[in-house]
Amino acid sequence: MRTKSFFTTFVIYWSMMRYIFNILALCLFVSCSSNVKLDIEGRLVNNSASVVYLVVDGMEPDTLTSAPIRDDNTFRLRAEVEEPTTAFICDDNGNTLSLLLTESAKLRLRALPEGGYITEGGPINDKYNLAMNRLSDIAEQVMNIDPASETAEEEYESLMARYHEILSTTITDNLDNIAGVELFLAQESRGMSADDMRVRMAQFSSEMQNIAPMQQFAKYIEHYARTEIGQSLIDVELNTLTGRKSLAEVCKGRWVLIDFWATWCEPCLHEMPTLQQAYEKYAIRGFEICAISLDMDPERWRSYVESNNLLWTNAIDLPANGETSVAEIYGLQSIPANFLISPQGEIVAKNLYGEDLLHELSHHMGK
Numbered sequence: 001m002r003t004k005s006f007f008t009t010f011v012i013y014w015s016m017m018r019y020i021f022n023i024l025a026l027c028l029f030v031s032c033s034s035n036v037k038l039d040i041e042g043r044l045v046n047n048s049a050s051v052v053y054l055v056v057d058g059m060e061p062d063t064l065t066s067a068p069i070r071d072d073n074t075f076r077l078r079a080e081v082e083e084p085t086t087a088f089i090c091d092d093n094g095n096t097l098s099l100l101l102t103e104s105a106k107l108r109l110r111a112l113p114e115g116g117y118i119t120e121g122g123p124i125n126d127k128y129n130l131a132m133n134r135l136s137d138i139a140e141q142v143m144n145i146d147p148a149s150e151t152a153e154e155e156y157e158s159l160m161a162r163y164h165e166i167l168s169t170t171i172t173d174n175l176d177n178i179a180g181v182e183l184f185l186a187q188e189s190r191g192m193s194a195d196d197m198r199v200r201m202a203q204f205s206s207e208m209q210n211i212a213p214m215q216q217f218a219k220y221i222e223h224y225a226r227t228e229i230g231q232s233l234i235d236v237e238l239n240t241l242t243g244r245k246s247l248a249e250v251c252k253g254r255w256v257l258i259d260f261w262a263t264w265c266e267p268c269l270h271e272m273p274t275l276q277q278a279y280e281k282y283a284i285r286g287f288e289i290c291a292i293s294l295d296m297d298p299e300r301w302r303s304y305v306e307s308n309n310l311l312w313t314n315a316i317d318l319p320a321n322g323e324t325s326v327a328e329i330y331g332l333q334s335i336p337a338n339f340l341i342s343p344q345g346e347i348v349a350k351n352l353y354g355e356d357l358l359h360e361l362s363h364h365m366g367k
Contacts, residue, residue, distance in 0.1 A: 035080050035081065035082055035083075036080065036081050036082075036083065036084055036102045036103060036104055037078075037079075037080050037104045038054065038077070038078065038079045038080070038081065038102055038103075038104070038107065039076070039077075039078050039105075039106050039107065040054075040076070040077045040078075040089070040100070040107040040108065040109060040119070041074070041075065041076045041077075041106075041107075041108050041109070042074065042075060042089075042108055042109025042110065042117070043072070043073050043074045043075075043109075043111070044069060044073045044074075044075070044091070044097075044109075044111075045073070045111045047069075047073065047091065047093075047095075048093065049069055049091035049092050049093045049095070050068065050069055050092055051066050051067065051068055051069060051091065051092040052066065052067055052069060052075050052077055052089055052090065052091050052092075052097070053065060053066045053089070053090045053091070053092070054066070054077060054079050054087055054088075054089060055087060055088040055089075055090050055096075056081055056085060056087045056102070057085070057212075057213075065077075065079045069091075077089075081102050083211045083212065084101070084102055084103065084177065084178035084181075084208075084211060085101075085102050085178065085211065085212065085213060086099065086100075086101060086102075086178065086182050086213070087099075087100055087101075087102050088100070089109055089117070089119065097109065097116075097117045098116070098117040098118055098119045099119070100119035100125060101119075101122075101124050101125050101128055101177075101178045101179055101182060102178065103122045103123070103124040103125065103177075103178070105121060105122030105123065105124070105125075106121055106122070107119055107120070107121045107122050107125060108120060108121045124174075124177050124178060124179050125179075127170070127173075127174060127177075127179050128179040128182065128183070131166065131167070131170040131179070131183065134166050135163060135166060135167065135187075138159050138162055138163045138166070139163070141159055142156060142159050142160070142163075145159075167183060167187055167188055168188065170183060171183050171184050171188055171200075172203075175203055175204045175205055175208065176204070176205040176207070176208060177208070178208070178211075180204065180208070181204065181208055181211070181213060181214060184200060184201075184204075185213060185214075185217055188200070189217070189333070190333060190334075193228060194221050194222075194224050194225035194228060197217075197221050197224070198221060201214065201217070201218065201221075220331060220333070223328060223329065223330070223331035224331030225331075226331065227330050227331050227339065227347060227350070228347070229347055229348065229349060229350060230346065230347065231346070231347050232345055232346060232347070233247065233248065233251055233341050233345040233346070233347065234247075234329055234330065235247050235248040236326050236329055238250070238290070238292070238313075238315035238326070239315055239316050239317075239318060240313060240314060240315045241302065241305065241314050241315075245313075245315075247290065248345070250288065250290050250313050251288075251290070251341050251345060252345075253286075253343050254286040254287065254288055254343050255282075255286065255287045255288070255340070255341065255342065255343060255361070255364060255365060256287070256288045256289070256290055256340075256341045257275075257278070257287075257288075257289045257290070257338055257339070257340055257341075257352075257357070258290045258292065258330075258338060258339045258340075258341060259271075259275065259289055259290065259291045259292065259336070259337075259338040260292050260293075260294060260317075260326075260327060260330070260332060260335050260336065260337045260338065261291060261292075261293060261294070261335055261336050262293055262294040262295050262301075262335060263293070263295050263300055263301060263304045264295070265294075265335050265336065267335075267336055268335055268336040271336055271353055271354070272308070272310075274353070274354055274357055274358065275289060275291075275312075275357075277358065278357060278358060278361055279311065279312055281361075282361055282365050283311075283312075285365055285366075287361065287365060288312060288313060289312035289313065290312065290313045290315065291310065291312060291313065291314050291315070292315045292316070292317050292326055292327075293314070293315070293316045293317065294317050294327055294335060295316060296318070298316055298318065301314075301316050336351075336353070337350070337351060338350065338351060338352060338353075338357075340352060340360060340361075340364075342364075348364075
């Protein structure tokens with residue numbers, strides 16, 4: 001029983017949701033039947049900021065999407081956006097206070113006893129918050145399972161089945177609003193096949209299918225479909241520590257793990273000891289790791305690689321003007337992410353972490 005790998009996978013899965021990473025960087029906006037008019041009030045606690053902003057992808061915060069904080073730490077922010085979308089309330093100190101789903105309702109930003117804030121008051125945000133509270137409760141129960149218990153695996157599977165049931169049911173009940181879209185894009189779509197993503201998208205109302213995030217995701221699916229298990233390696237040019245090199249050249253005739261990571265990604269760094277263990281064990285048999293960093297700071301990346309003695313192929317995903325990022329070509333939603341490539345250049349497995357990676361390598365390369 002590889003119970004620990006279940007917990008490792010869940011910790012990474014839950015952490016990835018905090019590192020939602022939109023690699024497509026598209027700004028496609030479509031017309032909607034009517035704009036969404038927001039009205040948000042709140043009181044900040046222990047905060048020295050003077051302005052709060054509504055941050056929406058594709059919109060620059062300005063006087064139309066900001067509000068001053070009064071002497072009693074209250075504010076009222078009124079704004080208008082083109083279509084339902086996910087947004088954030090931030091302050092001028094650089095803090096993200098709360099996620100919110102844009103809806104034409106009287107909303108309020110409420111401070112939570114344990115710290116942080118929540119946006120509530122509208123039917124869509126309240127449905128979303130209820131679902132997230134239920135999912136968070138299950139996640140906490142998973143974290144509290146004793147891995148040494150004889151029933152640990154059974155408890156894990158039962159809780160995860162409940163988790164996915166709540167997630168699926170909530171989305172099905174909200175196919176006509178942004179709450180369903182947010183839960184689908186941020187959570188349910190992860191781990192789905194491209195065909196399953198298409199089927200789920202088709203269930204949403206026509207209005208929701210035509211909003212920008214869903215249009216972006218439709219393009220993402222086409223990238224993702226090219227990197228499913230059984231597909232051939234997609235060759236790209238890499239910026240490695242030693243110069244430009246093609247991925248096909250790195251992978252030619254051997255087992256290779258293509259690993260996407262970054263120095264700022266905590267779950268990625270959590271996997272480094274496993275990668276070291278795998279490399280030390282199988283490199284002598286021809287196994288290679290091609291680690292592709294999504295760092296924006298080349299010096300920070302280079303320093304980490306050198307100080308941690310990462311001896312495999314190291315590259316950084318910093319495309320030149322006009323180039324498409326490797327992360328986009330490989331259809332990434334978040335990191336860490338990896339692809340196991342066979343000597344024949346075929347994707348045979350993906351997103352292997354902890355003991356699951358070691359088990360898969362043992363299966364293909366022997367003990």
